[in-house]
Amino acid sequence: MQLNYPNKKTEKEIFDSIPDVELVQINSSDNPNLLIQANNLVALKQLITKHNLAGKIDLIYIDPPFATNNTFTITDGRASTISNSSNGTVAYTDTLKGFDFIEFIRERLVLLNMLLSEKGSIYLHIDYKIGHYVKIVMDEIFGIENFRNDITRIKCNPKNFARKGFGNMKDLILFYSKSDNLIWNEPKTPYTEEDKLKLFPKTEKDGRRYTTIPLHAPGETQNGKTSKAFKGILPPPGRHWRSDVTILEQWDKDGLIEWSDNGNPRKKIYLDEQEGKRMQDIWEFKDPQYPVYPTEKNPDLLDIVVKTSSNENSIVLDCFAGSGTTLKAAQTNGRHWIGIDQSDEAIKAITTKLDTVEGDLFVSKSDYKLLTEKKHSSQQRVYEMGAEVVNQRAELLTNSSGKLTVPASKSPTS
Numbered sequence: 001m002q003l004n005y006p007n008k009k010t011e012k013e014i015f016d017s018i019p020d021v022e023l024v025q026i027n028s029s030d031n032p033n034l035l036i037q038a039n040n041l042v043a044l045k046q047l048i049t050k051h052n053l054a055g056k057i058d059l060i061y062i063d064p065p066f067a068t069n070n071t072f073t074i075t076d077g078r079a080s081t082i083s084n085s086s087n088g089t090v091a092y093t094d095t096l097k098g099f100d101f102i103e104f105i106r107e108r109l110v111l112l113n114m115l116l117s118e119k120g121s122i123y124l125h126i127d128y129k130i131g132h133y134v135k136i137v138m139d140e141i142f143g144i145e146n147f148r149n150d151i152t153r154i155k156c157n158p159k160n161f162a163r164k165g166f167g168n169m170k171d172l173i174l175f176y177s178k179s180d181n182l183i184w185n186e187p188k189t190p191y192t193e194e195d196k197l198k199l200f201p202k203t204e205k206d207g208r209r210y211t212t213i214p215l216h217a218p219g220e221t222q223n224g225k226t227s228k229a230f231k232g233i234l235p236p237p238g239r240h241w242r243s244d245v246t247i248l249e250q251w252d253k254d255g256l257i258e259w260s261d262n263g264n265p266r267k268k269i270y271l272d273e274q275e276g277k278r279m280q281d282i283w284e285f286k287d288p289q290y291p292v293y294p295t296e297k298n299p300d301l302l303d304i305v306v307k308t309s310s311n312e313n314s315i316v317l318d319c320f321a322g323s324g325t326t327l328k329a330a331q332t333n334g335r336h337w338i339g340i341d342q343s344d345e346a347i348k349a350i351t352t353k354l355d356t357v358e359g360d361l362f363v364s365k366s367d368y369k370l371l372t373e374k375k376h377s378s379q380q381r382v383y384e385m386g387a388e389v390v391n392q393r394a395e396l397l398t399n400s401s402g403k404l405t406v407p408a409s410k411s412p413t414s
Contacts, residue, residue: 002140003133007101014107018045022374033336033368037347040319042373043340044111057115058314059335061305061326063295064105101130106137108319113141115317116178119389121309124174125153125297126331131172140178149175153301154284175285187308188276200271212258217242233265242267279304291322293349302329310335324350325343332363355374 009017021042036043046052109124116122122142126134139147151173157168189201200209204235217240221227226241227234230248241248248265251257257265262365302325308314312334318326321339327350332335339350359365 001144003136005100005102007099008103009107011110012133013376015045017051018042020049022046023050023370024374025369027370029369031367031369032336033327033331033366033369034371035321035350036215036371037342038336038338038340038371038373040340041107041111041340043371044108044115044319046402047338048111048114053315053338054114055117056122056315057112057317057338058308059306059316060089060112060116060120060122061125061302061316061318062112062180062320063122063297063318064108064320065101087103102133105134106141106179109137109141110371112317112319118179119181119183120178121148121182121303122176123151123309124176125171126173126174127239131174135174138174138176140399143251146177146179147174148182149173149281151175152282154282155287157286162193162257170408183309183311183314185308185311187279187304189279191271191274195277196271199277209271210268212268215242215248215257215267217239226410229309231265233263236393248347289380291323293346296323296349297325299325299329302326303333306330306333306335321350322346324353328353328357328366334363337368369404387398 018041021038023036023038023043023046108326122138122140124134135147135150152170153173156169158169160213161167179306196209200211202210202212204210212325215230215322216235218238218239220235220238221240225244225246228241228245230241230245231252232358241253248257251255251267252265256268258268259265283301283304285298285304288296306326306329308317310330310333313336315338316330317327317338317340321327321341323346324339327337327339331354341347354366354368357363357366
């Protein structure tokens with residue numbers, strides 16, 4: 001399934017039309033993490049052609065513009081998300097609309113697909129007005145067979161705006177994988193007190209709460225170990241035992257099988273042995289009340305995404321890095337990361353946020369190479385100022401021998 005519209009480029013035309021602009025490092029770090037201030041198309045192409053990262057990124061999360069036709073500003077350190085101050089500093093503009101916006105997104109998705117590993121996943125955060133068109137584009141690029149979820153994200157409290165339509169308190173996250181062999185660390189959510197009573201209604205004499213589940217599952221097996229009689233009972237027609245009969249006998253010996261009055265066996269599942277509920281596709285992660293950058297997202301949302309769809313030492317990429325929440329989540333969870341943004345305000349927000357990562361025995365303090373497009377000297381001053389800030393941070397990481405403290409195992413080659 002495809003969207004057809006004027007001036008839609010082929011994937012080759014997209015790649016060939018991106019200028020080969022050199023990315024230069026402007027700080028002294030030798031850490032593999034990369035913070036890149038550049039046009040993200042330029043940076044993504046360089047990651048493919050110069051950094052040899054095609055097929056090596058395990059997780060991509062992006063929160064691109066939503067085609068709102070707005071300019072977003074920061075005033076006195078506080079970001080605007082709805083109304084803008086005329087005296088504010090521009091964080092970013094979101095003025096592309098219609099087919100121009102769709103092609104803008106598609107160009108970047110084409111390169112992101114090149115970078116994504118065979119076990120990788122991409123999460124694209126978008127709103128309800130344009131998101132359904134973006135899904136068709138993602139079906140085209142990543143394959144509809146690799147579509148995993150349309151996640152509803154509750155972003156705010158109910159609205160009371162006067163308009164002809166229902167109040168909007170959600171947006172969506174489109175989740176795709178590169179293949180069926182994706183990294184998947186099953187996320188769990190804690191049981192509420194109501195859940196505990198409802199889902200584990202029975203109690204043992206010692207007070208342990210539990211529920212029971214059938215010992216059989218759909219599908220018949222012919223002459224297999226799961227089709228034999230257990231305590232003289234065969235599985236119901238069209239079903240088989242969930243486990244080998246010898247395992248069922250051991251469970252029964254251990255008191256893990258409950259027998260009903262009519263002789264029906266069921267397996268006991270104890271509350272205190274469960275990690276939590278399986279996470280569903282409606283997430284309540286409301287935006288920060290006072291964001292430092294207009295697109296800043298709830299850090300718990302990114303923590304879930306990073307933990308679920310990447311492993312330790314995986315590379316996590318965000319090419320609309322904004323406030324740096326994705327990068328911080330990657331850092332605190334032991335992942336390598338690459339962040340890209342063109343905005344001066346975004347780079348300031350990112351470096352400030354990364355400075356809040358406190359290094360300890362389990363979490364490395366933030367360190368990274370700061371790269372930018374090679375520009376004329378008149379444009380270089382902004383980047384030199386940024387480099388000065390990062391170099392000051394690097395000095396804080398210097399150990400007694402005068403060398404940067406870099407975790408030896410960190411290398412972005414996953």
